[in-house]
Amino acid sequence: MPRPSVRRGAALAMSALLLPVLAACGGSQDDKKEKDAAKQGSDELVIYSGRNEELIDPILDKLEKATGTKVEVRYGDSAELAAQILEEGDRTKAGLFFSQDAGALGALSQAGMLSKLPQKSLDKVDAAFRGGQDDWVGVSGRSRVIAYNPEKTEKVPDSIHELTKPEWKGKVGYAPTNASFQAFVTGMRVLEGDEATLKWLKALKANGAKPYAKNGVVLDAVDSGEVSVGLINHYYWYEKVAEVGADKVNAKIHFLPGGDSGALINAAGVGVLKDGGQTEAAEKAVDYLLSEDAQKYFADVTKEYPLAAGVTSSVKDLPALDSLDAPEIDLGKLESLQETLEMLKEAGMV
Template sequence: MRRPSARRLTALAAAAVLLPATAACGADDTSGKDGESALVIYSGRHEPLVKPLLKQLEKAVGTDVEVRYGDSAELAAQILEEGDRTKAALFFSQDAGALGALSKERRLEKLPQATLDKVAPAYRASNGDWIGLSGRSRVIAYHPEKTSKAPDSVHDLTKSEWKNKIGYAPTNASFQAFVTGMRVLEGDDATRTWLKDLKANGAKTYNNNLAVLEAVDSGEVSLGLINHYYWYEKVAEKGADKVTAKLHFLPGGDPGALINVAGAGVLKGSGQSGTARKAVDFLLSQQAQSYFADKTKEYPLAAGVSPAEGLPALDSLEAPDIDLGKLDSLQETLAMLRDVGMV
């Protein structure tokens, strides 16, 4: 067994402490119907969001499913610590970074090519051991009465014209993943400078993306850094005429246009690889992909499934060209955010 490096375990564990965590659950008894072993899933996706989908998965794979919910980074650290002793067969991650960390430690099995071919290469591991299931784009929300047009780059947000007019959520995992992406794309020095300049420009902090969107919608700030689906969920709930804020998808491969993914990987050593692979194929099925589109307003990543009404086509977005597996260096991002006084 190849043991995980102490540095990587420490990094993931520290990241888990600083990220907002959800309560973990799941029984240690994994016996299923008629004494058969249940499929054990470690899910970094929140229980209220995916529990109905995992009930459908249970029927699709034909065996009981036991789920342990928690933060993706925390669960990845647990998997690395457990090694070959883990009972988990499938890791359902909120973001690509946690999957990338497991891939680097060779804890994931390569998926069948037929499975990999369902998703574009940009949204799966370059070595084929994890795959994206749904995507979310970083965007700028803006108040149309306070600005007629949002800037085309996050680098413009440090200009004096936006002083005290920007909202963001530095403790939120999606913002931290975006900063990690900027580090990968532009380097640590440039990213640290941008963060310092953003803070010096009076950007206002909020607890989460939803609070940022509410601040933009009310006119408290002119611009906000969020994920796209918060706006679409708000419109679906309240109606377009009740939502003042608008969205701007950034062009030109800007780091602020990062498309991150929720994804899955089959874990080594569980003895349930075949069932876990069936589970991955179910999560890429039209049934599951439509669930992501309809319920979460995320982008379905399997070919042939359309996003929710009103979303621009995924292939029309000008996201930066980045290996999503490299978003695993979260600890370095957190250290940088602490250094500049954002967390």
């Protein structure tokens, strides 16, 4: 299965420069309609995937075999791929967008780029993890948690707001350039407002919080005692335990109570591109990703929460999804990433 990766930065910038030229040479609207009509019944599907290639390639191989669909994938950053789809407009080559987080899907929904999904597909997933316009659906979930080292601290914070207190000066690790941290900040903006969020970000930085490149590096820093606590997604800890054994991992994780902003549950999800001309193949792909086979892959291999009804995780000691005290939020409102990036710059974090 051909899988040309979309490189971040230069390649995306180059494609953005070429797109207007390609559009101008694309032929008439009648030609496009004929091409779309031919594609609708085809067994080929182009997926733009914001999910990591190493992580997601195995399940897309299974999707291809299960649906009889020839799949081609472009990999890249979710926000950048969403921007590319918006740039391509009605000439997009993508039939399905597989996003790392709900925000990028929300941006495409707001722009009217996604098709409404069949009700039978939507009904498999709780409304909290679906788009408000019924045009995207979550396939796996992950909770924000606080990782901590019991050898470095006896107290574990119950709120991210505690991390700006003097007792945590220089003891907190975070990944400000990572998409999951940025999605969390966007969620905090939705839940608490821009003023409160900016104040918290500035206070966190002023308190000596240590920046790292990725969630996994934050966890390693907590595990080694370089910092006492860190802000990560839950599955990094479960992956590390599965890889090296629980007795080899010093760090623990804490699921925050009380609907705290730091307990956001975000969803990786999919949407069918309205102008991709691959609706039939894309809808088959959506149904496969919500099948028991695919859901167990997300649960058992990537250690995320399966979101389709009736599928539960077998990961040892993972709290049930419905037991988590997460904040109530419309995940589609996480689309304002640009405003979040500007806020992080203002706070001196990126």
